Amino acid sequence: MTRYSLLDLAPVNEGSTPREALLNARALAQKAEQLGFTRFWMAEHHNMPGIASAATAVALGFVAEGTERIRIGAGGVMLPNHAPLTVAEQFGTLASVYPDRIDLGLGRAPGTDGATVQALRRDPMTAADRFPDDVFELLEYFEPVQPGQRVQAVPGAGLRVPVWLLGSSLFSARLAAHMGLPFAFASHFAPDYLGRALTLYRQEFQPSVYLERPYSMAAVNLFAADTEAEARRLRTSVEQQFLALRRGTPGPLKPPVEPDQVCGPLERAQLEQTLVESATGTPEQVELWLAAFVERTGVDEIIFTCQLFDQPARYRALEIGAGAMARLV
Template structure:
């Protein structure tokens, strides 16, 4: 049975604050920990008023400090925005504070628009093209002390923080396979290359000190409710968010709208049909069938589930329903 994990975009909803968003994230993390979820990851995004996890390592510390058993990590850190040494120190510190519970997923996209990327990096020439070398440099900072090493990550050295490669194309699949690292594919927003990326990763995987065989985690949008109609209504908040991103009208997460999809013009519908083609939305039976079909088609070892739901209680309930139908471990009060 595939493991279940959570990708939290720390949504800031209309009429609410970042403080409340981060409090909700901790509450959700505690909730899914009781339900038997494996990981709780947060993503680096910038210049987005509806996402509160820009300072990803800080939010990870907040979540890990308020939980006790669930793994907590980045899904991911956009490495071209940072020095590998700085990330090694940050995640080495997190691993020292929470031994055996910290993951580091690495992506090569900016996680924002190009103007903001320039503000983050200052020098865009030292960006995505250096990603493979930066990944190797970062991994080496986590290795045990070596006599010929002149620059050390303190903390970080010897922590051996698990590193994942994230991707939404075949590029990340090739790199993860070459380095023998676990691979997480962003099928929750970029499903077009999913099948090709999985084929490449599995066919080209080279066993390493980290893994002896391929390990795949797939992002998937799952919105569950007691009825199909209620789930479709809740899902409209995520649909609005994706349309806003593609039309450059970003804002806070909006409340659900009855009949939202049907009200859209053809271009916006096409955007949603493409980006959210793998979404699973519905009542428990619908979700169970959808998850089973997705796993049979992809052979994923783990699902990284995201749910951009406006109402916090409904978001918690969605993850609870999924745990019930897939894990049979719903234990939350």
């Protein structure tokens, strides 16, 4: 059985506010919980006017308080931006308040631009290079305190919060395999290395105290509606967002437009490549696409991203995605 989950960036819609985005995120998590989603993750991005989940641990606490069973986690925390002890304390606190419900996914990229990395008081030239050591240090903080240990995470020590490694290339796939950790690939925006990364992870996986056998997840976009035309129209909000990022003009999530109004042929080709791992269309089309994706990748879990402008449209897309995954069992 392939599990299904949801990754949310708490999108700030054009004409809206971060408060409304976070309220929408919690409501979306409640909907996902009702539909049987395994987990609800949020991602760290900084200096992005269209994303409200920068203080990821705080946002996750708000979402966890409004839900009961669904796992809540980071997909992910960009570890180069933080001291491992701080992250261990934050997620140790979440795990203490919401036991057996918290996940911690770790990314190696800063999730922002160079100037913002410096504003975060991190060295962009060395922080990413320290990533393997920082992951190991973080894992140690979640272990029981050892005699003579001078620094400990309070809360955090002994809780062994589940840690995932996230990636869009081969680096984190290999690291996750060698450390015996679950691995999630960001194929929703970086599809090129998906197959190679999953193969590498499975071939090089070494059992650990955290995981006996490899466990992989892949992110896919979900643009689902009752008609194909409506699904493709809803998709244009994300298309406009990606184009704005590439043009260096990030902003709030824009309302959908007709597909031929988004861009010209060259940028359209780039968008199609970036968003190739997307379940787009009617319930029947989404189910066929997901069945083929699971067959092609063999992933243990799919994590959807559903960046749609209208909240009711997001609810409907989740219903379609959950229904399709249930029928794949």
